[in-house]
Amino acid sequence: MTHARPAALIAMRPDVFRLQFDAPHSARLAQLAELLRPGVVDLDDPALAEDLAGVEVLVTSWGAPRLTADRLDRMPRLRAVFHAAGSVRPVTTEAFWQRGIRITSAASANAIPVAEFTFASIVLAGKRAQVLARDPLAHRDGWSAQLHAGGSSNLGRRIGIVGFSRIGRRVVELLQQLEDVEVLVADPYADPEQVRAAGGRLVPLDELLDAVDVLSLHAPELPETRGMIGAAELARLRDGATVVNTARGGLIDTDALAEACARGRLDAVLDVTDPEPLPLDSPLLRLPNVSITPHIAGSLGTETRRMADAALGELARWTLGQPLDEEVRVGDLGRRA
Secondary structure, three states: OOOOOOEEEEEOOHHHHHHHOOHHHHHHHHHHOEEEEEEEOOOOOHHHHHHHHHOOEEEEOOOOOOOOHHHHHOOOOOOEEEEOOOOOOOOOOHHHHHOOOEEEOOHHHHHHHHHHHHHHHHHHHHOOHHHHHHOHHHHOOOHHHHHHHOOOOOOOOEEEEEOOOHHHHHHHHHHOOOOOOEEEEEOOOOOHHHHHHHOEEEOOHHHHHHHOOEEEEOOOOOOOOOOOEOHHHHHHOOOOOEEEEOOOHHHEOHHHHHHHHHOOOOEEEEOOOOOOOOOOOOHHHOOOOEEEOOOOOOOOHHHHHHHHHHHHHHHHHHHOOOOOOOEOOHHHHHOOO
16 A cells, blocks of 8 residues: 655754755655655644644654654554654654554664774774773883783684674674684574574573673663673673673673773773763773773764665655565564664
């Protein structure tokens, strides 16, 4: 069944819309849908009552309001939401799922820069580049012997990937560029053949922790994964291993990680923390072997337009009655962030 130029509204932060929907993307959106109002709207604006009564499609992104029962009652004809961002959790509610409205995510598009950032972080960690760059004066002399003795290298590394997510899979594939690398993957939901096809080997988490030089996290933060890497798991890592986290800070016990890094046993490369940002008195902010960036691995700048492309592609498929590539169903929420 086709849906010719459905009535649509845009719900996201205005600055996000300006960033993601430049002139070409805005023009394509106007071709695909009949915009009831130009630009971003406030779904709680009483002046929108007539438009809300007729809207069939929402285009959302960061800053979109939660689609509560009250808001949905004002949009009785709403049939689909095309989310130009990653997780749909900030937008959806129980009332949303009960109404059978379809929703798509641009998480696969957002996975590209995160995987690139993670791969670069792992390569740099192999040379301890983040540690050396943090205080160049401290390493002005005598660094070579120390690094040679410590085995710093990207040849023959064992790298552990926890979570064979969209991002985790891409990281496994990117790591095949390194020579003689062994990539171990821990994920209770992963298919061993798919992991093998990407270049990894599926193993239990304990086996992975005992073996790897670098631990990189790519699991969603769910009640069962929060704190999954605690003191016991960190203790299994070899001395000198690096923990890389570009997923969610809550996957790691922050205090346990700070203690292991303070003893100099582990290095850490963190793009996410728990809490985020860390309090000013957190020891992680001052440890020389911990690198922290402010959640920059995901889409920034022009990278965000990949997510606009993804949302528009799904809108185009929906109007043509074609299967959606990145539809999210309520049952997926137990496995996705």
